[in-house]
Amino acid sequence: MIVNGVNMLPGQAEYPKNQWYVIAWSHEVNSEKTIAREVCDEPVVLYRTEAGEVKALFNRCPHRGMPLHSDTGRIVNDTLMCGYHGIRFGADGRCVEIPSGGVIPNKLCVKSYPVVELSHWIWIWPGDPQSADTSLIPDHFELGLTDPSLFSEPGITLEVKANYLMPLENLVDATHITFLHHGLIDTGNVATHPYRLEVAGGRIATVREFTNEPLPPMLKASMGIKGERVDRKLTLTAYANHLAQISQEFIDVDDPEAAPGRLELVVALTPAGPKRTVQYALFATSFENKHPGRFDDLRRLLMEDVVVIEEIQILFDTLGAENAPEVSVKSDEANIRSRRFIADSVAAERSLIPSRSVEA
């Protein structure tokens, strides 16, 4: 599928760089030791200043290309010292010292990235720094991460050896739940259940409402309900192209006194490269979830998807995306909308078209 000249073919879809992506969990970044990540094919080094601010620089020294996160390098007074010849760079990427002396060349600097720390995550903008607009970061209150009535905590990181579009579409596709995750999070009624589509720009959701529905054990545990049946509203939202929200509002019908509950599974998706995606997944819940196996369950569930997605990626690579099978059906309409929105974003970034043009 080519949209506005942008390649959205399966297994090789392009992504916008003028976008916020999660690059790390907040707790992973400190002032003692740098960490290395990748976003949109760019190596990034992250660290924290003594004042607690997170900084991100291109992770290659402009002198001879040494990775700045190397063990021989160091954080020195909020600057990064390269571990090869000791040249130091400030948080803005400018060189502040050459131990061997001489004038500092203008080009001896590294790209520094806009970063925002919000709730449990560090967001990074790999594109044009002048265009970085924090209002484009998904609303963390709506995600449940800053809502004081909900509990949230850092979750799990999963790497998928596939183009980002596959995990994004997988996470917001309810119709596979009945089959791929049968018995784990569905008793067989989601795929055939009617849904409605809600579209607001790059936020594309499908909503399903169930009445007096039996629940399998894993879902019961993650919802913290005591009964066997619930009334449930299931909303799967793609924030094209960098996040998926699986939202469940429910009432335990076996316990008329029980308060309505809410469970958010939020998964940020970061294209490390064209065929490598990192998922940062966490829960926000209306109750304090102390179930000790909650993240093991989540990993087990998401790995069922990862195995399939990686197999499909291999198939696409083998056949060539143009020859790979992909015929969409009605229930794929939300994902097709996402693709168009993402393609428009990429095209707008390249100035192929002046602005986004997506029908609501």
Ligand code: FES
């Ligand atoms: S490669 Fe970094 S100081 Fe020489």
Ligand SMILES: [Fe+2]
């Ligand atoms: Fe799944």
